[in-house]
Amino acid sequence: MGLAPEDAFSVLPTTLRDDLLNAFDEIVKNYRERRWEPSELNGGKLCEAVYTICKGWLEGGTYPARADKPSRVPNRCWDMQTVYQQVPNSRSARILIPRMMLGLYDIRNNRGVGHAGAEVDPNQMDATVVLYTSKWIMAELVRLLHKLTIEEATAIVDGLIEREVAWVWTHGDKRRVLRKGLTWKQQTLLLLLTEAGDVAEADLFRWLEHPGLPSFRKDVLKQLHRDRLVEYDTNNRVVHLLPPGVTAAEALVAAEP
Incomplete structure (x- = not known):
């Protein structure tokens, strides 16, 4: 069923x-x-x-x-x-x-x-x-x-x-952040907020349509990990939203124009 x-x-x-x-x-x-x-x-x-x-x-x-x-x-x-x-x-x-x-x-x-x-x-x-x-x-x-x-x-x-966010579009296995003007980090946090549990690095990269995987890892995921907003498992290439990251993502939702 x-x-x-x-x-x-x-x-x-x-x-x-x-x-x-x-x-x-x-x-x-x-x-x-x-x-x-x-x-x-x-x-x-x-x-x-x-x-x-x-x-x-x-x-x-x-x-x-x-x-x-x-x-x-x-x-x-x-x-x-x-x-x-x-x-x-x-x-x-x-x-x-x-x-x-x-x-x-x-x-x-x-x-x-x-x-x-x-x-x-x-x-x-x-x-x-x-x-x-x-x-x-x-x-x-x-x-x-x-x-x-x-x-x-x-x-x-x-x-x-999974958290529902009005301007995160979902269709099948696709996700898109529809709100303009957000940084790659902010978009990543929002996408993670709408997912339950670990999210594959490859899925985030695909959903964001980021221009380069090495840059995405270095400038987005590793920095979010350093700031303790996400847990970035570089062995299994999965990302998990940490409690401070939830707070940051919820603040973005609350600040919706």
């Missing part, structure tokens, strides 16, 4: 889908920028949307327009296991996903996020748990809604992580 990332939650009401995707996007964005506390806080918002979707799925696919914030969330998650016990093939929606949500909520409430004097300060380890638990939950929702394999659902969620 060839499902595009933008269609992953098309069965949901638009506003509920936006609640889910906006919370997930904020987790990813804040993690990239090493903003640990906001990254963890948005785990709670994600859980509210996920709870609403699971409940709607278990009740026959009837979804409200917006995410619901139930009282005593941990209790409601535990209740799903028994309340919907008779729903066939429902283990993921009533047991697995709700139990993962319990972990996210516990980090939100008891690990120094949102509360002065809590036992643990916001940190990268907890934020990493939030990020990858959120990715697992999102992939499991996609699998549940569309009857996909785990591998197919995970690939779709990886596609969701």
